[in-house]
Amino acid sequence: MNDQGDPGRASALGPVTLETDRLHLRPFVATDAEAVHAACQDADIQYYTPVASPFRYEDAEKYVGETAPQGWATGRDFILGVFRKDKDALVGSFCLTKMSQGVYELGYWAAPEERGQGLSTEAARAMCEWGFTALEAHRIEWWAMVGNTASRALAEKLGITLEGTLRNRSLVNGRPHDWWVGGLLKP
Template sequence: MEPVTLKTGRLVLRAFVASDADAVYATCQDADIQHYTPVPTPYRREDAENYVAVHTARGWAEDRDHILGAFRSDNGALVGSFCLTRLFEGVYELGYWADKEQRGKGYALEAARALCDWGFEALGAHRLEWWAMVGNAPSRALAERLGFTVEGTLRDRSKVDGVPRDWWVGGLLKPGGAASTL
């Protein structure tokens, strides 16, 4: 699948390109991103270069990871990375991280909503899932504002720094879909 570009009132969501590596590298120095998301720790410049040039392109080419960088329309600043990853036919996982300086301004909600809408329409998704490590309250708050229902807690789902961590899981059904009317 070819990458898409989505526009909202304040943002442009587009596939990352090589010139975005500096912004991705700087953003991923945030301790919260390194703790709560599956980025390498420590996050190196090479990791950013691989993410924008290799991982993003491969994800789109394989029609598996639909990664878009969200950038402010007014000044081009990186807001964050937003992705829909295919899990099963019609089921995608929403993943995201946001630049610390851009948080709290509604940009992440705007970007994630645009991507979710695109996933339901263009990808034919009937269900979106969201996963976050217990304790990542901002991620949970964003998911709930998007309309996700927190469906449970998975005990010891993964290890972070060698310590088992619990994860929340939530779901968002396609508006008007058969399952959402039961």
């Protein structure tokens, strides 16, 4: 992994660019709105993640133009777009959200056409390594709605330990749903 940003504490960080063998992880720019909009038409993304449903083009513009930059500015949500090096296609959005001192939550969604190739695992691993190093995290948490087996499989590939199930943690479409929670400790 190549970190081209400024290492240091979360409050002092500006947006960074990370690289893996196959991926660029970088801040979103306005021209990414079209790809974000297309990816977020996926029913699983709208069901399992906190994106708007239905997800309009205006939602994509707000995400890349306001939400992601504000997350970096406040030192709370470190959102990066993930793109393939070989064809500059959007793989997904990956984020570390500050929960408390030294504890961050890993969140992500992946474009449907980019799933099943190990790209999300590669991106998530890069985010976690960056979080442990640059953010000085000692714990990275993972949360997913019970039934999101793809997210759970990715978490297990990262070495995240499933720690429990939270009953009726949130409402989705007006119905309560259970959530899995797990953690990855700094190596």
